[in-house]
Amino acid sequence: MYVYDSYDQRIVEDRVKQFRDQTRRYLAGELSDEEFRPLRLQNGLYIQRYAPMLRIAVPYGLLSSRQVRKLAQIARDYDKGYAHISTRQNVQLNWPDLEDVPDILAELATVQMHAIQTSGNCIRNTTTDQFAGVARDEVIDPRPWCELIRQWSTFHPEFAHLPRKFKIAVNGAAQDRAAIEVHDIGLEAVKNAAGELGFRVSVGGGLGRTPIVGSFINEFLPWQHLLSYLEAIIRVYNRYGRRDNKFKARIKILVKALTPEVFAERVDAEWTHLKDGPTTLDDAEVQRVAQFFVDPDYRALVDENERLEGLDREHPGFARWRSRNVVLHKKPGYAAVTLSLKPTGVAPGDVTDKQLDVIADLADRYSFGEVRNSHNQNIILADVEQQSLFDLWNELRENGFASPNIGLLTDMICCPGGDFCSLANAKSIPVAESIQRRFDNLDYLFDLGDIDLNISGCMNACGHHHVGHIGILGVDKKGQEFYQVSLGGSSARDASLGQILGPSFAQDDMPDVIGKVIDVYVERRTEEERFIDTFRRIGIDPFKERVYAANH
Structure with missing residues (x-):
């Protein structure tokens, strides 16, 4: 996963100091509610029915066990002992005290986390397939491209005050597990007849008050031009999107009003000023980011289908769990496992501080210390050895994660x-x-x-x-x-x-x-x-x- 350099770390720490002072001034009555509102939203802080809600950024749903332990500690020390997995693969705290939020952000900064751009009229967390990098049907690993988009979009001065919030999803597999067609921009990795990589680009999807399925306006965008083309799309939206009515301010309304064809023409016209400019990607830049997403130290294993089928016959509960919560992995002898956060009687997507600690321990022992959040509000251990599945299942049962319902009616x-x-x-x-x-x-x-x-x-x-x-x-x-x-x-x-x-x-x-x-x-x-x-x-x-x- 991506690791901060000293520049990244300083940006996040400076942002914490800035927000600490803004919060102090608000609590002292030096800032009005209206003045404080955009400042708190830029740091992921909402005022909900009973308490503030803090939305913590989890880029493309990827977490280290160290970060999961920090979330557990924060939920324990500053909240009511639980957190919530959101449909943008982020983590939400529902009960923090306002005066504690700067301390929470400071704690997050110690493990390379923050709450920047998780709210407000900006480009939000870019999401992707929870099985990115391990799926057998993958064309490319989408995570480096999500990270490139994250680095380009975070603090982008031109897009800090868009007409409304803006969401991007990237899919790198044959099956779309990222719901790209209901995002403001959806990107699908494709290869042309020559085997060259590009992206199929959808715009204007979204749900809410006016649900619309996006329209594909570019069938093959060469990867080198990804960021400049995204910039052209958002510039057109920033210029022509409605600001007089927040219910009509999303890009989907603009695309529908103009028609996808006219919108695409305006994007192409804007793109002429950006194409081959400073945001053009090259092999060196892609490789700089891709190096953070290399395969872990997999062992040379073979698939253990026969042994697992024997365990299925002995343990019907294991068989059920394996059929719903375990998926094929690109490497022989490995599997990706979904931990269900949907047992009956628990709010879907909720996870306690103790469970977060358990997840971190399980990740260290079974999955190279890595955890993923899915937009379906579950948690994934993506690199589990098949020979460990039975042991893992028993531990999941003890900790409330083994409901064999992934994809079923109760996995809502x-x-x-x-x-x-x-x-x-x-x-x-x-x-x-x-x-x-x-x-x-x-x-x-x-x-x-x-x-x-x-x-x-x-x-x-x-x-x-x-x-x-x-x-x-x-x-x-x-x-x-x-x-x-x-x-x-x-x-x-x-x-x-x-x-x-x-x-x-x-x-x-x-x-x-x-x-x-x-x-x-x-x-x-x-x-x-x-x-x-x-x-x-x-x-x-x-x-x-x-x-x-x-x-x-």
Whole structure:
């Protein structure tokens, strides 16, 4: 992973000193709320329903065990003993005291971490595939390119005050695990007929109040021009994006208003001033960054399929876990393991300080001291020897990480909702738990197969409900919390937005509503057909008829 040089370290430490003084002045009454607001947002600090929320940057979701231990200590010393994994692969603290935030940032700086550009109208954390660098279907390792984008975009003076927040995702594999088509900019690594590397570029994707799937405006951007082309896109957005209405300020609104074709023309016109300029990449610069992402010291191993299948037969629980939480690795004899943060009764994505300490220990013993966060709000050990899987499984069971539900209905994405967020119309976490309890039969869950269920407490869509196979949105009806259901969304390749099922439901009705939706799928599916496939084949009407039948 990327390691700070002395220049990086000084920038972060100076930023801590600066914010410490800004906080002191605010608490002393020398800065108004309005004056302090942009300063705290530039350091990842929100004011939520009950307390501040601090969002800590985790570039492309990658952490060292040392950093995980520091997060555990901070959660213990400055919060209520837990942290939350966000859908941008960052870490959030929900209960810090404002006067402690400068101390937290100082602690983070000791392990090369910060909270810069995790909020505000700037370029946020660039995200990617949680299996980057180890996936068997990988075209290139996207992490060096994410790091190049991070270094280029952090503190970029031209893009510190964009019309709205800006999100970039990079995918380097055949399968899109980074949801690039619902980002402001999505980048997909491709190779042309000559074997040369480039990027397919999507713009104008996003969720929130106006969900839109992005449009590909460049089918092959040579890698040397990546940063200059990104700069051209954001310059066009910065110039023409709306600033009079924050609900219409995202780049997706501009791309739709202009049309993708006209937007692409304006980008090309701007690019003529930037192409072959100072931001042009060369082999030396790419290699400078790529050297931080070389393979760890893998051992020469062979795949242990026969031995693992024997353990599967002896231990059905291990077999279930291995089938859902373990994926193939590019190196023989290794596997990538997902630690589920979705056991029933726990807010999806939450992890305690003690669990963070355990994760750090497990990373040191099983995975070269490295941890990844996924945008699905789980944690990954990416380099586990297959011969250690059984031992690891037993340790995960002891510490609450072994729920064999990755990709299943109970592995849901869920925002903090009305329990924490001042913007939320409704609570998310109790709905998630009620559905988890309704579908607690593992045999039934496994029979249902892959289903993405995403929950958001408001139209900001932090829970990505628009792209859930089943999406749930909290809405306010005359001061009462209700929930709107959509079906057919997907964040994978050829992304799609869900269709609203119909009128919203009371919280207590939600488990039954989801149960009826699932019943239709079970009755109408063909063999080996996933929920999203069945929905696309039969459409929304059969689901609507079943769910609302009792109301007619």
